[in-house]
Amino acid sequence: MDLHVVDQFAKATIIEAGKRIRDAFSYDIQVETKADANDLVTNIDRETELFFIDKIKAFNPEHKILGEEGMGEQIESLEGPVWIIDPIDGTMNFIKQHRHFMITIGFFVDGVGKLGYIFDVMNEDMFCAIEGEGAWYNDSPLRKLQPLPLEEAIIGINASWVSPNRRVNHEKMIELVRTVRGTRSYGSAAMEIAFVASGKLDAYISMRLSPWDIGGGTIIAQEVGAIATNLKGQPCNLLTQDTFIIANPSIHQQILEHYIEEK
Amino acid sequence: MDLHVVDQFAKATIIEAGKRIRDAFSYDIQVETKADANDLVTNIDRETELFFIDKIKAFNPEHKILGEEGMGEQIESLEGPVWIIDPIDGTMNFIKQHRHFMITIGFFVDGVGKLGYIFDVMNEDMFCAIEGEGAWYNDSPLRKLQPLPLEEAIIGINASWVSPNRRVNHEKMIELVRTVRGTRSYGSAAMEIAFVASGKLDAYISMRLSPWDIGGGTIIAQEVGAIATNLKGQPCNLLTQDTFIIANPSIHQQILEHYIEEK
Structure with a gap:
């Protein structure tokens, strides 16, 4: 082909x-x-x-x-x-x-x-x-993503994941929001993934996405060095709904380790 | 003149x-x-x-x-x-x-x-x-804003105001986030005010804005029927920093009464 x-x-x-x-x-x-x-x-x-x-x-x-x-x-x-x-x-x-x-x-x-x-x-x-x-x-x-400290990151996250919810410990998410430089929420997962791939955001986190939300984006991500996984750090499953994070490679592991505690 | x-x-x-x-x-x-x-x-x-x-x-x-x-x-x-x-x-x-x-x-x-x-x-x-x-x-x-129920509203609010902060009771803000249809955050107060004035958002709330963030927007707001006040419901003071809400007239009072509790 x-x-x-x-x-x-x-x-x-x-x-x-x-x-x-x-x-x-x-x-x-x-x-x-x-x-x-x-x-x-x-x-x-x-x-x-x-x-x-x-x-x-x-x-x-x-x-x-x-x-x-x-x-x-x-x-x-x-x-x-x-x-x-x-x-x-x-x-x-x-x-x-x-x-x-x-x-x-x-x-x-x-x-x-x-x-x-x-x-x-x-x-x-x-x-x-x-x-x-x-x-x-x-x-x-698109350039390969450049490393940056978490404190300078702008992350895409919806306000609803920062309040009590069934998926993650929201207290940890609050810490994350306080640590980074700023947060955004655009109401389109694909838009936020495209923004991470092009360095306009440094991470995007969601508790529930479907394969079609992320399919195209994960392929763009890998070409710029962004890391896309579920919140356990496992490869995205493209046959079912799952949690999701895409991030600049310098902060992906740090966010998962210190700020994500799944329920 | x-x-x-x-x-x-x-x-x-x-x-x-x-x-x-x-x-x-x-x-x-x-x-x-x-x-x-x-x-x-x-x-x-x-x-x-x-x-x-x-x-x-x-x-x-x-x-x-x-x-x-x-x-x-x-x-x-x-x-x-x-x-x-x-x-x-x-x-x-x-x-x-x-x-x-x-x-x-x-x-x-x-x-x-x-x-x-x-x-x-x-x-x-x-x-x-x-x-x-x-x-x-x-x-x-721009058309006059049409009334809508709060449950159908999309509001601009940053994740940081939904977590514990010195300005408002964040538990009430969490209730608000759960009540409305969705939230957005764009990182520009003026953009969010313009979106409310044009019906792309139904409200925008911030705990700390300066006169230059809102001066132009409040004038556009009044022409479409949007209501802009501080979080006490008082007219915006254009000489000092203050809290801020701009909203569709059908939900402005409801948000202030039921979801905003200043500290």
Whole structure:
């Protein structure tokens, strides 16, 4: 398989999907509620996933597809070529802000990340990577992340994980918030992962993410030296929901050791 | 005084200042440390404030100027025409992200807000208002904010205010975080105020802001019906640091009454 051919196909398809989404803003957005009120899904979300599925099936009908909206296959393993797709990451931002939402896609072969994409639809900003060849922000290569002390780090973390919760000792998270230089929260995991990969944030932590939130981002991460694991420090499992941290390599272990205490 | 003439002057000057800042990114940014490590200031920050002071003095030497970098006058009252200027709100974003920082300016006459501006320098997005005439996002008028239940609100609040602190009962803040639909934190007060004024956020709360952080924003707020006060519900004092909340009018009082308990 020539990865560059797949890469060109993926980029062109993402850019076309982005244009369709921007065009769709001129129409009314019909919103429906999933199980959780925090987890809205729109017609555009579903249509975009179907658009990707059609394009991929036409590109190569043997490629498997795992998508957030569940319109791809039920996938039990990452054997063979697998696309992991989130057509709109940051659905609340999409609905309410009309910005700060991402298309994010990872392409894996036998479980190994080959191509990763995070596309800021409204800004038309593309973060992408090819395994072993590097990562880019639009036409500029992304630099390897430079070490920094934790005290100078800006980390992405939502306020809800700093208050009592079922997943981690929040007292330790409070210590972390007090130790670092600042915190941010953007409401899109893919956006925060792209920001870590490009040095705009130094870490991003979440207690519950799905494979499609992180699939594309983990591939970009490895090309710049960012470390992405679950909160036990284990490799990300791309078949199930899990905790997640991506960080500058100089602070990843320090955060896990001193500030994360899972329940 | 013809406010439209002042408005045209202000807009042109802000746009020119923005261009100077974007151009300056091609040079090295020299960073120095203020008292607080969280509060970095750059040469560009100072130069931009001086640029505004020169322009305003040439426009009308009798106008007073209150600026973050302290290069304007020491101002004891808001009598007469007063400009309140933050040349770069979101300094950490400026340094680290090269985005998400704002020029924000308020023009007051005898303490009454007349003209307000929040300019997203990298996106070249202008939020502005003229007292009694309305507010705009670039060329589009901003709508009056529509009521919504607190449970559907997205609020801007930094994780540090949800952990034990000297200013408010953090247990109440935790309840607030659990009640609303979601939280965000962007690292620029002006950006979060602009987002509330344009319905992208429904409230923004901070325990410590300065007049230049909020001067321009409060004028935009009043034109869309957003309510901006300190956490006691009193009008914002533009001569000193204070607590701050700006919110959709349907949830402002509810947040203050049920979730804010100052120490």
